[in-house]
Amino acid sequence: MTFTNRTEKDISAEQKTKTVAFVNGDIKHILEDGKVVYYYAGSQTTHTTYPSGLEILHFPNKQIERRHPGGKREILFPDQTIMYLEPDGSERTIFSDGTVVHLSPSGEKVVDFPNGQTELHTRQYKRREYPDGTVKTVYANGRQETKYASERVDPSPLCRISGILEETRVSPEGSSSASVSVSSWFVTSDT
Numbered sequence: 001m002t003f004t005n006r007t008e009k010d011i012s013a014e015q016k017t018k019t020v021a022f023v024n025g026d027i028k029h030i031l032e033d034g035k036v037v038y039y040y041a042g043s044q045t046t047h048t049t050y051p052s053g054l055e056i057l058h059f060p061n062k063q064i065e066r067r068h069p070g071g072k073r074e075i076l077f078p079d080q081t082i083m084y085l086e087p088d089g090s091e092r093t094i095f096s097d098g099t100v101v102h103l104s105p106s107g108e109k110v111v112d113f114p115n116g117q118t119e120l121h122t123r124q125y126k127r128r129e130y131p132d133g134t135v136k137t138v139y140a141n142g143r144q145e146t147k148y149a150s151e152r153v154d155p156s157p158l159c160r161i162s163g164i165l166e167e168t169r170v171s172p173e174g175s176s177s178a179s180v181s182v183s184s185w186f187v188t189s190d191t
Contacts, residue, residue, distance in 0.1 A: 005023065006023045007020060007021065007022050007023060008020070008021040009021075016031075016032035017029060017030065017031050017032060018030040024041060024042065025041025025042070026038065026039060026040055026041050026042075027039045027041070033051065034050075034051035035048060035049065035050055035051065036048070036049045043059075043060070044059075044060040045057060045058065045059050045060065046058040052069065053068075053069030054066065054067070054068060054069065055067040061078055062078040063075065063076065063077055063078060064076045070087060071086075071087030072084070072085065072086055072087060073085040079096050080096040081093065081094065081095050081096055082094045088105055089104075089105035090102070090103060090104055090105055091103040097114060098113075098114035099111065099112065099113055099114060100112040107123070108120070108121065108122050109121040115131070116130075116131035117129065117130055117131065123140065124139065124140055125137050125138060125139045125140060126138045132149050133148070133149030134146065134147065134148050134149055135147045
């Protein structure tokens with residue numbers, strides 16, 4: 001059957017499947033089990049919708065996206081990276097090298113590396129934790145700090161400004177109650 005807009009509809013002899021061919025090249029198959037397969041000619045993408053509400057999209061670059069009825073989405077990229085997107089806005093990405101990135105709805109990011117290191121990104125700081133217990137932190141104001149497993153703390157090297165050393169002290173976690181003190185003695189050596 002052909003419509004006035006040149007869209008064609010074909011119903012199988014046993015009335016179990018229907019195929020609609022659109023003028024733009026898109027094709028829609030409606031199967032007996034309720035599954036709908038839609039092919040977008042322009043983007044060469046196949047969109048399959050199941051009676052359960054699950055949707056699966058196949059893109060020409062081999063990317064596959066699954067959209068679950070509750071709002072969860074899974075994206076499998078051609079390099080085997082998998083991204084999980086949750087309805088609450090959180091994300092988890094597993095890269096092919098084993099690196100896992102967690103992103104919270106508030107924007108905090110946790111990166112777990114295959115070598116056992118973990119990195120945490122917040123608005124106040126970025127912190128990397130090493131398997132030996134060492135923790136390196138870079139605060140939003142640029143101050144750096146290294147805490148070793150032995151509990152020894154190594155603050156960032158003092159910054160050289162116009163021949164005067166400037167030392168910045170920030171309260172823990174880079175909170176807004178930071179205080180700044182400037183030492184006004186001159187630098188005589190690099191040691």
